[in-house]
Amino acid sequence: MVQHYLEALAPAFLVAAYFLIFALNWPRHRTWTRTITCAVVLAVAVRYLHWRLTDTVLPIEPDEGAPYWWAWLLFVVELLAFTDILLFLVAMSRFRDRTAEADLLAQDYFRQPERELPSVDVFIPTYNEPIDVLARSIVGALALDYPREKLKVYVLDDGRRHWLRAFCEEKGAIHVTRPDNAHAKAGNMNNGLKVSSGDFIAIFDADFVPYRHFLRRTLPFFSDPQTGIVQTPQHFFNSDPVQSNLSLEHVWPDEQRLFFDEMAASRDAWDVSFCCGSCSIARRAAVDAIGGFPTESITEDLLTTLAMLNKGYKTRYLNERLSMGLAAENLKGYFVQRERWCQGGIQTLFLSNGPLQGPGLTLFQRIMFLPVSWLVQYVVRLSILIVPPVYLLTGIPPLYFTSIEDILSYQVPVLLAYFLLMAWITPTRYLPVVSSAVGTFSTFRMLPTVISSLIRPFGRPFKVTPKGSGNEDNRFDGYTFACCAVLIAATGLGLVMNIVPEWRRIPEGEFSIVAAWWGAVNISVLVIASLICFEKARPLLDSFRADEPVALSGNGKLTTGRLVRAGLERAVIELPHGTDTAPEMTVHMSEVEPFPARPLETTRTGRRPILRVELAFSLKGAARDQMIVKLYTGAYSQDVIELDKSAIAGRLWLRAFGAPGHVASE
Numbered sequence: 001m002v003q004h005y006l007e008a009l010a011p012a013f014l015v016a017a018y019f020l021i022f023a024l025n026w027p028r029h030r031t032w033t034r035t036i037t038c039a040v041v042l043a044v045a046v047r048y049l050h051w052r053l054t055d056t057v058l059p060i061e062p063d064e065g066a067p068y069w070w071a072w073l074l075f076v077v078e079l080l081a082f083t084d085i086l087l088f089l090v091a092m093s094r095f096r097d098r099t100a101e102a103d104l105l106a107q108d109y110f111r112q113p114e115r116e117l118p119s120v121d122v123f124i125p126t127y128n129e130p131i132d133v134l135a136r137s138i139v140g141a142l143a144l145d146y147p148r149e150k151l152k153v154y155v156l157d158d159g160r161r162h163w164l165r166a167f168c169e170e171k172g173a174i175h176v177t178r179p180d181n182a183h184a185k186a187g188n189m190n191n192g193l194k195v196s197s198g199d200f201i202a203i204f205d206a207d208f209v210p211y212r213h214f215l216r217r218t219l220p221f222f223s224d225p226q227t228g229i230v231q232t233p234q235h236f237f238n239s240d241p242v243q244s245n246l247s248l249e250h251v252w253p254d255e256q257r258l259f260f261d262e263m264a265a266s267r268d269a270w271d272v273s274f275c276c277g278s279c280s281i282a283r284r285a286a287v288d289a290i291g292g293f294p295t296e297s298i299t300e301d302l303l304t305t306l307a308m309l310n311k312g313y314k315t316r317y318l319n320e321r322l323s324m325g326l327a328a329e330n331l332k333g334y335f336v337q338r339e340r341w342c343q344g345g346i347q348t349l350f351l352s353n354g355p356l357q358g359p360g361l362t363l364f365q366r367i368m369f370l371p372v373s374w375l376v377q378y379v380v381r382l383s384i385l386i387v388p389p390v391y392l393l394t395g396i397p398p399l400y401f402t403s404i405e406d407i408l409s410y411q412v413p414v415l416l417a418y419f420l421l422m423a424w425i426t427p428t429r430y431l432p433v434v435s436s437a438v439g440t441f442s443t444f445r446m447l448p449t450v451i452s453s454l455i456r457p458f459g460r461p462f463k464v465t466p467k468g469s470g471n472e473d474n475r476f477d478g479y480t481f482a483c484c485a486v487l488i489a490a491t492g493l494g495l496v497m498n499i500v501p502e503w504r505r506i507p508e509g510e511f512s513i514v515a516a517w518w519g520a521v522n523i524s525v526l527v528i529a530s531l532i533c534f535e536k537a538r539p540l541l542d543s544f545r546a547d548e549p550v551a552l553s554g555n556g557k558l559t560t561g562r563l564v565r566a567g568l569e570r571a572v573i574e575l576p577h578g579t580d581t582a583p584e585m586t587v588h589m590s591e592v593e594p595f596p597a598r599p600l601e602t603t604r605t606g607r608r609p610i611l612r613v614e615l616a617f618s619l620k621g622a623a624r625d626q627m628i629v630k631l632y633t634g635a636y637s638q639d640v641i642e643l644d645k646s647a648i649a650g651r652l653w654l655r656a657f658g659a660p661g662h663v664a665s666e
Contacts, residue, residue: 008408015044015413019420028424031094031269037424038093041417042086048414049082055406056399067396074398077383084376085418091368092262092425094269098221098318105220114147118222120215120281121198124173125156125188126206127181127464131167133207133326138173139628140209145216156192158184171625184462185277186300190292198284205278207467208234208325211634218281221316228286228313229305232279232320233260236327237638238542241334242438245532247655251647253640254327255438258429261319268317272368275315277301279323286313296351298462299344306369307353310360321639324632326467330535331477337465338442339449345371346453375454378447381439385487385526388519392494395505407514428643433521434652437528444483477533484530491519491526531655543567544636550589552613554582561613563589566636568627570616571597577609587615592626595619 018040026033057075060068110117122141126134134155141153153173157164160177168175178191189203200219204210218230234256239249246252267273275282277300287293287304289311294303305315328334348354348371355361355369387398399406422430452459495516497503506512543565550563550573559579565572571587581599588594597617604611619627 004405005408008405009412011044011047011409011413012416015040015417015420019424023420023424028427029095029097034095034266034425035093037421038089041421042089044414044417045082045085048410049078051406051410052078052399056402060400067400070390070396071398071400074383074387077380080376081380084372084380087368087372088263091270091272092266095266096269096317097265098268098316099320102217102220102318102320105223106216109220109223110216114150117147117150118199118219119150119152119197120146120200120202120219121192121196121284122151122153122202122204122210123156123189123192123196124153124204124206125158125185125192126164127158127188129206129467131163133467134164135167135624136209136628136632137204137206138168138171139625140633141204142172143212143629143633144210144214145212151215152196152198154192154196156188158188183295184298186293186295189300190295193284193287193292200281201284201287202281203278204323205325208278208323209628209632210279210323211321212629213634214322215281217320217322218318221318222283226312226314227283227316228308228311229275229280229282229315231264231273231275231315231317232322233264234276234279235260235321235324235637235639237324237544237632237636238327238329239538239638240327241329241331241535242441242532244536244538245331245534246434246528247536247651248648250638251640251644251651252434253429253643257640258426261429262426264317265319267368268315268319270364270368271314272365273315273317274305274369275301278325283313286311289313294353296353297344297347298340299347302344302348302369303351303353306348306355306358306361309365310353310358312360321637324637328465329467329538330475331533332475333465333467335442335445336463338446340463340465342371342374342446342449343453343457343460345374346450347457350457374450377439378443378450381436381443382447385440385443385522388515388522389487389490389494391506391515392498392519393490393505395507397506404514428641431643431645431648433525434528434648437525438532440484440525441480441529441532444480475535477535481530481533484526484533488523488526488530491523495519527656528652531652542638543570543572544631544638546636548590550587552579552581552585552587553594554585555580558588564612566631568619568624568631570600570614572612572614575611575613577604577611579611581613585615587617591630593623595623 019037023033023037026037028034052075057071060071062068122144124134124137124141138153138155144151154176155164155168155173156176158178158181165175174195176192176195178188181187183190193201200222202210202215202218214232218232221227221230236254240254242255243249243252264273264276280301282304286308290304290307293300294307297303308315328337348369349356351357355366358366361369391397419432422432422435494505498506498512498516506515544567546563546566548563549560551558551560552573552575553559557580559575561573561575561579563571563573566589581602584596584598586594587597595617597615599613600616601614602611
């Protein structure tokens with residue numbers, strides 16, 4: 001029997017051999033390696049679908065009743081999944097890195113005299129964000145490395161706040177309001193167009209801070225008159241709710257890294273990159289050509305790209321970290337944001353300027369701009385979760401006329417090919433169980449949004465993602481937890497029932513082993529997903545890792561040390577062992593004028609004679625602005641460079657079974 005199993009695994013061995021011998025030794029950011037590897041995965045998937053249709057679906061007779069319809073329903077779901085994967089493989093079969101191009105273009109672009117450089121307007125649309133969020137964005141935008149007479153910063157305030165007007169006047173930004181909030185963010189920016197006149201418009205959401213060299217890297221792409229928008233990736237300086245609730249801060253990347261680091265660059269290679277709103281810059285002439293920012297959908301950014309394509313303008317993607325922003329701070333904001341993206345994507349199906357009806361688009365562009373992923377992914381994930389309990393509790397199998405050899409020969413190769421592809425394309429962004437758990441967690445709330453958006457695509461208004469002070473609402477997500485618990489219980493009950501002979505629902509045989517394995521994996525995924533439902537308190541102001549010289553003065557002495565963490569209100573420094581600290585000391589660090597601070601805690605660290613001192617301070621005026629520029633405009637980041645799989649496994653174990661305070665977030 002072992003020999004039969006090994007023979008059945010021959011296709012899986014071939015898939016593994018291809019990746020081990022070829023793909024894993026090839027550069028993953030070359031189009032030719034991407035094309036070959038994606039073609040191999042596609043061939044394995046087509047082979048599997050052919051077997052599914054001819055050997056497990058078509059032979060079933062309609063008079064079988066429920067099993068017949070169940071088999072066809074699951075096959076249709078697999079076809080939907082295949083459609084999504086097919087579009088993913090097509091997109092990922094190319095890759096475009098424009099960094100070298102940006103270097104060459106910048107050399108020529110900035111040779112011209114400053115007086116001949118184009119004028120740039122920075123739009124910061126805002127509605128209800130507090131000052132702690134807005135101050136970073138406004139101060140950072142005003143610090144952009146660009147001739148001051150050519151740069152204007154517009155704070156587009158739909159909240160019509162007097163204190164914000166005073167703050168803008170103090171800092172040198174232009175405060176703009178309008179009589180009403182018609183068409184939400186798009187309407188706000190269209191009002192900004194009326195009062196501004198710059199040749200280019202850089203857009204940053206109210207919680208994003210541009211790096212100082214943002215314009216130096218993006219403007220040169222507009223040397224091509226067909227470039228309408230340059231989009232850059234969105235990076236974050238805080239942990240999102242998934243990272244935080246799983247205690248995976250600093251070891252697991254934020255959820256959007258797969259899209260911005262890999263998928264967006266691949267779409268750019270096909271000329272189907274699209275504007276994501278914040279962290280982008282647009283040619284005013286192109287915006288004027290389409291009649292301003294489109295207001296028909298709550299995702300005006302995607303529609304802007306489509307409208308510009310209709311006029312012959314393209315969106316370019318520069319995959320460089322040129323800004324930082326605030327990720328959703330709790331589960332409420334997390335779902336407000338994603339439900340808006342989902343609804344807006346589905347809305348485009350019903351619009352005259354969307355991918356189905358919009359004029360001037362090629363067939364390929366229409367297909368690649370369809371919101372297939374939003375429509376398909378949650379249906380597929382839910383199906384994966386309910387198949388094992390349905391089979392274990394009712395005896396109705398998902399696959400007919402199937403032996404374990406068939407599973408090993410057809411299903412294992414396609415799963416292995418997909419997992420290895422993801423591990424190759426995005427080695428620091430994907431782990432099968434954790435990534436599946438994150439998708440599963442979203443499924444129970446997002447699937448109703450998909451359905452409601454198809455029935456009433458314009459039934460819900462634009463909602464701003466809540467952020468900043470006053471947004472400390474950390475609630476337990478009881479609904480999602482209940483969904484996970486029900487599926488865990490149903491799957492567990494099914495497994496137990498089929499262990500006891502008197503309760504068994506499925507005949508004893510080979511396929512029951514596969515069902516047990518599938519059920520066990522699903523339970524693991526659901527347990528991790530349920531952990532995300534428990535909100536953890538997070539600091540409003542995050543600090544950054546640092547490694548630079550710093551000095552402390554107090555008691556008439558000046559002591560040098562190393563700055564190891566820095567934030568707007570706290571810092572951690574390392575000093576030689578034996579250093580005396582005073583109740584109040586003055587901190588001397590680069591790029592910030594000296595400021596007073598209070599030592600909060602002093603500890604000895606490691607085997608070396610070093611004191612680690614945590615400082616608290618309250619910066620005002622110029623010193624606070626200087627610290628904002630220092631921390632948020634290019635020198636620091638919170639990016640996870642490499643996955644530490646052992647740390648991830650350990651933290652998940654402690655999060656699930658350890659003491660509440662056992663896992664530190666660094």
